[in-house]
Amino acid sequence: MKKQYKIYLLLSIILTLFLFSLGIAIRYIIDPVGINNKFNLGLYKDVALAYRTQKFVELNKIKPNTIMLGGSRVHYLNPKDLEKYTHDKVYNLGLSYSTLEEQYYFLKYSLENFDIKNVIIGINLYTFSEVLEDNSNSDFDKDIFTNKFNFYQQIKHYLEVPLFKYLKFAYNNTFTEPFYEDGAITKYHQDIVLKGKSWEQRKNNSYNGYIEKYRDYLEWGETNLEYFKKMIQLCKDYNVNLKVFTTAIHTSQLDILKDLNKMDIYYKWKDEIAKITPYWDFMYDNSVTRNDDNFIDTSHIKQEFGKLYFAKLFDDTSVDVPKDFGVYVNKR
Amino acid sequence: MLFNSYEFVFLFLPITFFIYFYLNSKRLVTLSKIFLVVASLVFYSWWNAIYLPLILGSMVFNFLVGQKLGKKNSKFMLTFGIVGNVALLGYFKYADFFIENFNWVLNKDVNLLHLALPLAISYFTFQQIAFLVDSYRGETKEYNFLNYSLFITFFPQLLMGPIMHHKEIIPQFQTHWKSFIKWENVSLGLFIFAIGLAKKTLIGDPLTDYAQYAFDNAQKLSMIEAWYASTSYVLSYYFDLSGYADMAIGLGKMFNIDIPKNFNSPYKARNFADYWKRWHITLSRFLGDYIYKSLGGNKTIVWVMYLNIMITFFVSGFWHGAGWTFIVWGLLNGIFVVMAHMMKRANLQMNYYVAWSLMFFGLILTRILFVSNDFGDAWYVTTTLFDISNLRFSNLFYIDAYLQSFYIVLALFLALACKNSMEISENFKPNFKYLFYTVILLTASLFTFSSSKEFLYFQF
Numbered sequence: 001m002k003k004q005y006k007i008y009l010l011l012s013i014i015l016t017l018f019l020f021s022l023g024i025a026i027r028y029i030i031d032p033v034g035i036n037n038k039f040n041l042g043l044y045k046d047v048a049l050a051y052r053t054q055k056f057v058e059l060n061k062i063k064p065n066t067i068m069l070g071g072s073r074v075h076y077l078n079p080k081d082l083e084k085y086t087h088d089k090v091y092n093l094g095l096s097y098s099t100l101e102e103q104y105y106f107l108k109y110s111l112e113n114f115d116i117k118n119v120i121i122g123i124n125l126y127t128f129s130e131v132l133e134d135n136s137n138s139d140f141d142k143d144i145f146t147n148k149f150n151f152y153q154q155i156k157h158y159l160e161v162p163l164f165k166y167l168k169f170a171y172n173n174t175f176t177e178p179f180y181e182d183g184a185i186t187k188y189h190q191d192i193v194l195k196g197k198s199w200e201q202r203k204n205n206s207y208n209g210y211i212e213k214y215r216d217y218l219e220w221g222e223t224n225l226e227y228f229k230k231m232i233q234l235c236k237d238y239n240v241n242l243k244v245f246t247t248a249i250h251t252s253q254l255d256i257l258k259d260l261n262k263m264d265i266y267y268k269w270k271d272e273i274a275k276i277t278p279y280w281d282f283m284y285d286n287s288v289t290r291n292d293d294n295f296i297d298t299s300h301i302k303q304e305f306g307k308l309y310f311a312k313l314f315d316d317t318s319v320d321v322p323k324d325f326g327v328y329v330n331k332r
Numbered sequence: 333m334l335f336n337s338y339e340f341v342f343l344f345l346p347i348t349f350f351i352y353f354y355l356n357s358k359r360l361v362t363l364s365k366i367f368l369v370v371a372s373l374v375f376y377s378w379w380n381a382i383y384l385p386l387i388l389g390s391m392v393f394n395f396l397v398g399q400k401l402g403k404k405n406s407k408f409m410l411t412f413g414i415v416g417n418v419a420l421l422g423y424f425k426y427a428d429f430f431i432e433n434f435n436w437v438l439n440k441d442v443n444l445l446h447l448a449l450p451l452a453i454s455y456f457t458f459q460q461i462a463f464l465v466d467s468y469r470g471e472t473k474e475y476n477f478l479n480y481s482l483f484i485t486f487f488p489q490l491l492m493g494p495i496m497h498h499k500e501i502i503p504q505f506q507t508h509w510k511s512f513i514k515w516e517n518v519s520l521g522l523f524i525f526a527i528g529l530a531k532k533t534l535i536g537d538p539l540t541d542y543a544q545y546a547f548d549n550a551q552k553l554s555m556i557e558a559w560y561a562s563t564s565y566v567l568s569y570y571f572d573l574s575g576y577a578d579m580a581i582g583l584g585k586m587f588n589i590d591i592p593k594n595f596n597s598p599y600k601a602r603n604f605a606d607y608w609k610r611w612h613i614t615l616s617r618f619l620g621d622y623i624y625k626s627l628g629g630n631k632t633i634v635w636v637m638y639l640n641i642m643i644t645f646f647v648s649g650f651w652h653g654a655g656w657t658f659i660v661w662g663l664l665n666g667i668f669v670v671m672a673h674m675m676k677r678a679n680l681q682m683n684y685y686v687a688w689s690l691m692f693f694g695l696i697l698t699r700i701l702f703v704s705n706d707f708g709d710a711w712y713v714t715t716t717l718f719d720i721s722n723l724r725f726s727n728l729f730y731i732d733a734y735l736q737s738f739y740i741v742l743a744l745f746l747a748l749a750c751k752n753s754m755e756i757s758e759n760f761k762p763n764f765k766y767l768f769y770t771v772i773l774l775t776a777s778l779f780t781f782s783s784s785k786e787f788l789y790f791q792f
Contacts (some may be wrong), residue, residue: 005762008762023775159779
């Protein structure tokens with residue numbers, strides 16, 4: 001009888017480990033996010049399931065000379081528009097719901113490991129808030145920068161990816177082109193977002209969301225500003241060409257801040273940034289931000305207007321930029 | 333450390349198991365016990381060692397006070413010991429609650445302390461108060477600090493119970509045959525552990541996810557969403573807590589230690605008195621032995637007995653959380669239990685299905701109060717359950733109509749129509765059927781660890 005118990009235990013452990021390993025192997029082959037891309041099963045990859053991990057892996061493959069950092073507004077910017085000025089390999093490190101802590105770690109890693117010459121940082125008021133809305137979908141893991149996506153982290157990644165959710169998405173998928181390229185959201189993706197939705201619908205969703213976000217979370221504090229200071233210092237230490245700009249938002253977003261009596265935070269923020277670094281300011285009421293047609297929603301300017309930022313940042317007079325779009329703010 | 337984590341299953345458990353029994357096999361019994369205490373403290377402080385001195389200090393304090401009480405049953409010493417424990421718990425768990433109320437009543441602006449609650453403080457405080465009271469009563473048989481440390485820290489029950497009594501655990505560690513590996517116990521323990529793990533990760537966690545999301549948006553729920561969210565929470569609490577208890581029992585079994593059962597199909601109860609005999613049994617036992625009976629229990633006139641029940645549930649509510657919603661939750665449970673006793677005394681019998689439906693609806697009401705952020709949310713969700721004007725069948729943003737329905741039906745079926753894990757394990761045999769169950773439950777659970785959730789009572 002004692003032997004039977006031993007056999008039961010041994011088989012339980014061996015079979016469990018076998019099935020568990022088999023499951024990981026299947027996940028590795030399916031590769032929902034497109035991390036290893038070793039087996040082509042014809043399934044559309046869903047990068048959004050693990051943005052941070054995918055970007056880390058891709059960053060190491062591309063080894064760029066120019067990086068763009070920021071949130072989803074930067075994520076929409078086309079690296080080709082920037083390449084025109086830097087003439088080197090550009091990678092977009094913009095991340096949806098990005099925090100300055102994440103940006104700091106991505107910047108530090110890039111500077112330490114690649115021949116970075118240019119750093120472009122697109123900043124957003126909300127990410128400087130002392131209180132940030134919890135992003136439960138974030139796959140950010142600081143250890144990845146020291147362990148460089150080692151075996152354990154790969155296992156962790158393949159286990160964390162929600163396989164059934166992905167398979168449901170991949171099975172119903174009708175997309176034909178990639179959603180992301182060189183780290184950036186593609187024009188194709190943007191068109192999908194815009195398709196069949198009126199401006200009013202798009203505006204309302206983001207407008208209402210930002211009312212709650214600004215009301216519940218926007219508070220002045222130093223924690224995230226410190227990360228920004230560290231980012232600027234890193235760029236100085238590595239002697240890279242740094243350009244900072246505030247991202248343009250639809251004018252209606254400024255109205256939210258006014259309605260919530262939070263314009264003092266907005267002004268203080270700009271003031272504090274100017275104490276740290278000179279920057280180009282696009283986040284104010286102007287002819288571009290007033291025009292609904294220029295926006296995907298109240299938070300994101302369309303990709304095709306990204307070149308206006310770069311024309312200003314690189315002083316390119318050949319591009320027709322509305323005169324009231326962009327103000328250079330000197331360091332105080 | 334969580335039971336549902338890779339570091340526990342693949343590292344901590346096998347290493348602790350083999351070293352403990354290896355030391356015992358070499359007749360290094362004292363060393364094996366020291367090792368088990370140290371391993372349990374590593375388990376306790378895995379994420380944050382900051383509260384390690386606290387649990388160690390608490391253990392030393394209570395052991396010394398207990399020892400004094402064993403020599404001389406001084407009321408002063410007992411009061412001193414209990415006050416010490418209550419003060420510790422009060423400082424970490426209730427300080428902000430008292431400051432908030434102080435500010436509110438006297439219109440002051442005293443800053444809150446925002447203290448993080450040390451893991452398991454509510455549990456080890458209760459266990460140690462019981463030890464002191466028993467020492468005072470002369471019921472504590474021996475005072476050995478190593479055995480006492482094992483009683484408090486033994487890792488399967490350390491974080492979330494079952495709340496064990498020193499008389500249950502210390503003699504077991506002194507039983508000679510329990511120092512050696514018993515493969516039948518290890519097998520049975522693994523099987524029970526697999527059931528508990530699956531209950532928590534495969535049913536409890538998804539239901540908690542759904543319910544939490546809905547309750548985070550409590551004021552936006554429609555009638556159907558309110559029913560789904562509250563029912564999901566009722567079920568997820570059962571699968572989460574009883575899952576943990578099963579895992580603790582299974583792990584204890586692997587070490588030849590019998591840990592008392594904590595749940596006995598509570599949702600099969602027909603009234604709240606019966607429900608509380610089946611739910612969190614060791615907590616009810618503690619409250620019954622040390623609060624209810626100390627107040628006179630049921631040896632007094634009936635109205636005093638009802639008052640004793642209400643006081644006991646008031647303590648229970650306050651133990652569960654530092655907030656008025658928890659206190660009202662406790663009192664509401666007390667009222668339901670008193671009502672059950674009144675009906676029994678009056679010999680009033682209800683149709684089985686009517687009685688069960690009322691009991692289950694009572695569970696929904698009390699659970700809403702328990703999980704809501706404030707009375708506003710609780711009131712909104714409760715009234716929305718019956719708000720026909722808020723009945724809609726589309727735009728149900730806070731539920732997943734298909735998958736959540738599946739989980740609710742499955743959980744109800746398992747909780748109401750099936751044997752519970754303890755009943756299932758009574759028939760355990762090392763055959764293919766049980767091997768199949770064990771492997772499937774363990775494997776399926778392992779895939780959930782990367783998105784694992786803390787246990788709902790983890791910060792108690």
